[in-house]
Amino acid sequence: MTDDPDAPEQTIEAPPRRRLRLLLIVAAVVLVTDIITKVLAVKLLTPGQPVSIIGDTVTWTLVRNSGAAFSMATSYTWVLTLVATGVVFGIIWMGRRLVSPWWAVGLGMILGGALGNLVDRFFRSPGPLQGHVVDFLSIGWWPVFNVADPCVVGGAILLVVLSVFGYDFDTVGRRRPDEDA
Template structure:
């Protein structure tokens, strides 16, 4: 079996960092700040903290109210993370390693929520901007930014060898 590339280790480290920051932020929101008891709090400018239990996929799409769907979504997230982790083993380009790490960490962060709570903890709210109606979390942000890195990597020009 081929050794894990340096950028593969970078992807794994970044995934671990995303999971840690995501879960710590959710712990703070739920147990220290007690956002569920407040529901919504304006912070600064368009930023508010608003408690949403997301039972669907990203940004609340495809709501999964049944317990079976909770486990299907959890297993799907873990499966995607495993597949991306296998791909990351041989990452040879920085944007690929960064993108994979962010998506892996975000997928696992949200899977942990589904396992623990039956729903994903969403709390970052910028609806007052007027064009972004969704409430999200650190894991969602990591997935979105990771996909951007993967798209940028896919648009690179191959070097002539």
């Protein structure tokens, strides 16, 4: 501020708020929900005996998955564990610069889902880095999945949409066309 009444008023823009807390809250909600539902599935469901919810279209079906999505890479459980661990650390590192609340939600969904499946990889049989992920939701012809899986996919879709429409993780609002160069 100056004492000159004719000088243009200067506004000091506050630095953008960091969104790491929002990212961690979303991740925690996804993780806790995933763990609770898996514990209940293991306790209440019998492997190989689907429980009908809506006819044969939607069922609870307990499956142990040693691979990735759609049971791919079943012989590489330890590699999947290491990749997921890298993703978790990458998201946390990126979260320090995170400004966009929508990016925080998307990354939080991915982080929570990755952690949910990592808990299984580390603590379920047959042992650390090789544990099988508990899947229990079956819809039609789609492979059996758990709560973490659609969170990871939904979070990834959200990040792609944000990127396509010009929303960056470290800025507020949309990118201007003159900033693309």
